[in-house]
Amino acid sequence: MLGTFSLFVASPAHADVVWPALYLISRMVTWWSIVLGLVVEYLFVRQLTHFDIKKSILVDLAMNAVSCLAGVILIPLAGVGWEIFPGIVIYKLLGIGTFNPGTWIATFFIAVFVNALLENFVINEGFKKKLGWRGFWWLSLANAASVGIAFISLWLVPAKL
Secondary structure (H helix, E strand, O other): OHHHHHOOOOOHHHOOOOOHHHHHHHHHOOHHHHHHHHHHHHHHHHHHHOOOHHHHHHHHHHHHHHHHHHHHHHHHHHHHHHHHHHHHHHHHHHOOOOOOHHHHHHHHHHHHHHHHHHHHHHHHHHOOOOOHHHHHHHHHHHHHHHHHHHHHHHHHOOOOO
C-alpha cells in the first residue's frame, strides 16, 4: 500500500518548484516516520479516549490513515498558502527567500495543526468521541512529536536535490 501511495506523493527532488512543505511531507510519509508516529500518537489516543487497547489501535490507525492521505495534499497546499501570504510579504520586507528559519517553523506548525484537525475529526465523527479543545491541543502535542521526527530528519539527513 505504501509503495502505491508513494506514487502520488510529490517528490521535492523532482519538482520544478519546491518549498519547505514538500520536503517535510516527503519525510512524513516514510515508513520509519509513520511507525514512530503511530507509536507516539497511540499513547495519546489511549489516554484521551479511554478506549481499550484494540479500539485505541484501530483509532490510531484510522486517524493516521486519514491524516496521511489527506495530509499529502493539504500540507503542501497550506505551504503554498503560506508562500503566497504572508510569506511573500515577509520575504520582500526582510530580503530573504523561501528556505528561511521562519518558513521552516511555519511549515512545522502547519503540518502539526493540519494533522491534528484531521485526526480530531476522525475521532469525533468516526468514533463518536468528542475530545473538545483540550483533546485537540493534546492531539497537537502528539503531532508535534510525530511531525518533529520527520522535521529533525531533514537536518540530520538533508534531502538530496
